[in-house]
Amino acid sequence: MIRSIILSLLSFVFVSSAFAADSSSGCGLGWEVSQKNSLVSSAIRTTTNAVLPNTFSMTFGTSGCQKHSVVKNESEQMYYVESNLEHLAIEMAQGDGEYLRGLAVMMGCENSYGDFSSTMQKNYSETFSGKDSAPAVLKQVRNGIRANSVLKQSCGATT
Amino acid sequence: MGLAAFGAQGPSTFSPPPEKLSEIATSPEWLRLLHYKQKFLRSAKSEVREAAFFISPFGAENPRAELVADLAAFLAPNAESVAHGTLRQPAACAFPARLAYLSRVFGEAFSSQLPSVSCPDFESWSRGIAARSVSIVFSSAYPNNPASMFGHTFLRLDRMSAVEATASGANSLSRNSDFLSYGANFSASVPDHENPVKYAVWGLFGGYRGRYDLTPYYRKVAEYGLSESRDLWEYRLAFTEAETQFFIQHLWELYSDGFFPYYFLDENCSYQILTALEAVRPDWKLSSGFILSVLPVETVKHLRDTPGAIVAATRRPSLRNRLEAAVSVLTNQEEKRLRSLFREDKPSLLDSAEVLDTLILALTYEKETETTSSERTAFMREVLLFRSRKSGAILANPRITEALQGDERRPDDSHPSSRLSLSFGNGQGRRFSAFSLSAFAHDFLDRPNSFNRFSEVRLFRFGIREEGGDFRLDEVNLIEMASFAADSLYAPQKSWRISTRWVRPKDLAANANGVWEVSGGYGIGTAFFNPSQLLYAMPIGSLEVGGRSFRKDFRLGLGGESGLLLQPFRGAFFSHFRVFALWDPFRSTVYFGRRWRGRAEWIQSVPLTARIDLRLSLAREVRTDGVNAFENRGTLEANFRF
Numbered sequence: 001m002i003r004s005i006i007l008s009l010l011s012f013v014f015v016s017s018a019f020a021a022d023s024s025s026g027c028g029l030g031w032e033v034s035q036k037n038s039l040v041s042s043a044i045r046t047t048t049n050a051v052l053p054n055t056f057s058m059t060f061g062t063s064g065c066q067k068h069s070v071v072k073n074e075s076e077q078m079y080y081v082e083s084n085l086e087h088l089a090i091e092m093a094q095g096d097g098e099y100l101r102g103l104a105v106m107m108g109c110e111n112s113y114g115d116f117s118s119t120m121q122k123n124y125s126e127t128f129s130g131k132d133s134a135p136a137v138l139k140q141v142r143n144g145i146r147a148n149s150v151l152k153q154s155c156g157a158t159t
Numbered sequence: 160m161g162l163a164a165f166g167a168q169g170p171s172t173f174s175p176p177p178e179k180l181s182e183i184a185t186s187p188e189w190l191r192l193l194h195y196k197q198k199f200l201r202s203a204k205s206e207v208r209e210a211a212f213f214i215s216p217f218g219a220e221n222p223r224a225e226l227v228a229d230l231a232a233f234l235a236p237n238a239e240s241v242a243h244g245t246l247r248q249p250a251a252c253a254f255p256a257r258l259a260y261l262s263r264v265f266g267e268a269f270s271s272q273l274p275s276v277s278c279p280d281f282e283s284w285s286r287g288i289a290a291r292s293v294s295i296v297f298s299s300a301y302p303n304n305p306a307s308m309f310g311h312t313f314l315r316l317d318r319m320s321a322v323e324a325t326a327s328g329a330n331s332l333s334r335n336s337d338f339l340s341y342g343a344n345f346s347a348s349v350p351d352h353e354n355p356v357k358y359a360v361w362g363l364f365g366g367y368r369g370r371y372d373l374t375p376y377y378r379k380v381a382e383y384g385l386s387e388s389r390d391l392w393e394y395r396l397a398f399t400e401a402e403t404q405f406f407i408q409h410l411w412e413l414y415s416d417g418f419f420p421y422y423f424l425d426e427n428c429s430y431q432i433l434t435a436l437e438a439v440r441p442d443w444k445l446s447s448g449f450i451l452s453v454l455p456v457e458t459v460k461h462l463r464d465t466p467g468a469i470v471a472a473t474r475r476p477s478l479r480n481r482l483e484a485a486v487s488v489l490t491n492q493e494e495k496r497l498r499s500l501f502r503e504d505k506p507s508l509l510d511s512a513e514v515l516d517t518l519i520l521a522l523t524y525e526k527e528t529e530t531t532s533s534e535r536t537a538f539m540r541e542v543l544l545f546r547s548r549k550s551g552a553i554l555a556n557p558r559i560t561e562a563l564q565g566d567e568r569r570p571d572d573s574h575p576s577s578r579l580s581l582s583f584g585n586g587q588g589r590r591f592s593a594f595s596l597s598a599f600a601h602d603f604l605d606r607p608n609s610f611n612r613f614s615e616v617r618l619f620r621f622g623i624r625e626e627g628g629d630f631r632l633d634e635v636n637l638i639e640m641a642s643f644a645a646d647s648l649y650a651p652q653k654s655w656r657i658s659t660r661w662v663r664p665k666d667l668a669a670n671a672n673g674v675w676e677v678s679g680g681y682g683i684g685t686a687f688f689n690p691s692q693l694l695y696a697m698p699i700g701s702l703e704v705g706g707r708s709f710r711k712d713f714r715l716g717l718g719g720e721s722g723l724l725l726q727p728f729r730g731a732f733f734s735h736f737r738v739f740a741l742w743d744p745f746r747s748t749v750y751f752g753r754r755w756r757g758r759a760e761w762i763q764s765v766p767l768t769a770r771i772d773l774r775l776s777l778a779r780e781v782r783t784d785g786v787n788a789f790e791n792r793g794t795l796e797a798n799f800r801f
Contacts, residue, residue, distance in 0.1 A: 124547035
């Protein structure tokens, strides 16, 4: 009883004051709130998209991902580029960074990261030429790999 | 369902003796795996509130019945075609961790009798996760929001890199695989735009359902590290490869069927993460020992205090902290150039990679925190184009790394949350002593920790004061928060404070009744020569209600506060100089002349240990009622944290 009173008081103060701003994504006093997930959506997510969150099919509905039960390497690459487009633009221009390294791993280029990053930096202006979409950027990345003799040999995933 | 069920359901010859069944049913491993919890004076009950999580209809409350039912389901000759759980899979696929545990304890006699069952869904799921180890990730406070200082925890399923997967040698890019790992988050499902009162009540009494979801870790980094600018601390757990596999199997059980009632204060995200880890290592006893609430920061300390639980701790600095570090290492000339570039001067090939990279950080921060115009986006494009023609990368700049390290405050090193204070003082020749207790207390005179450098939170502080042998309740402080931050061109940030409490106003007669006081302020601060020193000023307002010394039952104060916060020697010596003055526009007190009151004070803190510090404060109170208008006060205070 006492515990309930204390807790009610606590929560009332918190929720009604400064914590309101923190309710959307932070834990505040240890809570975390997500978008409403129905049982059905979580089940569908589990069986159709495997480990990809179902926002994938929303942001990138044309990939055909909905029909697969196993994550295809290519759709994972596309999802990664789509999710991180702006950060990839920055790190390609800088020639290094975690997003770029992640892309190297995704493309199978982790053993030749030095060549990969310098090639991506060199190709920056062609890769990000204005209207940047994930498929267009990914295509440019693949072209860059194919055009480089070292990368062409060492990057497994694109061939 | 009894033991006869084995014989009745199939030709399985496996029949363990009843003593063995009882032993397994009461083993810590089995109890943790099904999340049974023994509540005070009550029998064991599972915290999972989902019938599909159990095979026996009595499983939620009877560990032994569930064990018997599970064994029968795993051994049934038609196991492949009998569906279990929310996803309607064979028992072996719905509950792979239980199967693994039972195979381990019953050995060959059990596992040789199992019908062959294939689990394509679970297999593709766990192959996609490709976990090599498990980390617990702590997200620290938002900048400028002490309310979030309790943090948040989630799990990272550290991904095997492609290099390791093919077992072809050294893993030079292990950090990138971390980035591509999946994060597992336990959260409550709350509909959008939920009524805040319902939210509070339901959250408190377990009205919402909590469940796990998976998100790529880079999205978590984007959410916490970039959008919200919170540092992430990654604690890698000491799981063996087999334990990691077992954990993934158990996570699948929780992911598909593990729905828990979500209690904001105790059975929350951080608590459920501990119970999931406990299923793998019952000997760590992680989920016990919390009273009243489970604060994420406390769970991290709990893990740190468990011998051998944590292998490594890594910090991933937030965008804001990286920006501040990058700006701090620029020369004056470089910073001047950065300023003009930030105001949309044209970048040129003469600009260094350092300046351009800092500008990119500043523009990214701006984009994450404000809505930016299309001109700004075009400007960023132009900057990137120039940057792509420069070699040298900001990540390689050791001075920035060093600046970030100098600012490191491990969350598991932070002081305990509750505080007890004893103080003795002398005010105008009258001696007094005081005692106070706070449920949660942190201020900028404490040793800095994972909280923001200049933030303050006090919750539920009770104070008793003695003067001349008279003891009386002096203060009941519900909530008091303050955040002081250096405002800058690139990362604008305001300073503020807010509090609500019951208090006996010091400027009224000693026998005056207590009043309810609500006060707040909002202003700006600036770094005073270096980032660990801050000068601030803010207008403040206060409203006091209920004092008999007030003519209208209330008193309004309008005024200002200014202060200087010094933390010069990294944890050794903190000072706070503060001046404030309040003007009473309604002449509310019964003493008409009293329209102004104010205080100038200096508090010096000397931390002795992580738990104990001493504080000396000298204050001069001033009010305009002619007689006895000044009071000087000196106080020595000892603080203990527990």
